[in-house]
Amino acid sequence: MVAQNIAFGIIAAIMVVGALRVVTVNNVVHAALWLVLVLAGAAAQYVLLTAEFVAVTQVLVYIGAVMVLFLFGTMLTRAQLGKEKLLNNPTWYLGIPASLLLLGVMIMALTSSFGDEKLPTDSELVSTQAISDQIFGPYLLPFWALSFVLLVAVIGAIVLARKD
């Protein structure tokens, strides 16, 4: 248990630092690379939460595909790859009180409702078979809907980004 807590602490610290760099750094490509760090940390947290299939999917989809999309978007919409002065709004400082207020409310609600409740320690890894039984059983209709969403998104992206 102690080892898991130490692992959680290290990964959580890396994730928070990475996320702060994503929203503060003045370089789009560097922000994308910090985002890779946060996403990889999230995958590690999923393994700690006994969700190995979701962790592998996270690595494949986010770090593999979404980051490539982001880097392509950066490449296609910017002439230079160096630092940029105007990445922030003129009123960017208004975001600090807004997010701190939100964080305070959420931490207060979480500590008052969950307190010291512990996660079960004897649970084994959730097998991919159990997840697929759920997806192709009770959650089949959302799965179909999701397939249509992906199809429409692909067609829409092609139509939007086409040259003519």
Next chain:
Amino acid sequence: MLVNQFLILAAVLFCIGVYGVIARRNAVMVLMSIELILNSVNINFLAFALRNGSVDGHVFALYIIAVAAAEVGVGLALVLLVYRNRKSIALDELSEMKG
């Protein structure tokens, strides 16, 4: 491991993402902040799946990952279109619909 350590980590990431959405001017950076928010939601889903001993949270996390991929695809296509028309992706310059 406490339930709360995962939930509070997710809350911190969520708030950092909200700050990014508010503070950033570049459309690609706003999309990255939205990815942070979606990831924090996924951590919550998996923490509750472990707490309740159920697989439903995993299914929802997978669906969120798929929807996020679709969202990034369409979002970056929109950003590309805006850039092609205006040579800029600064969000505060898109004010044609202001009354």
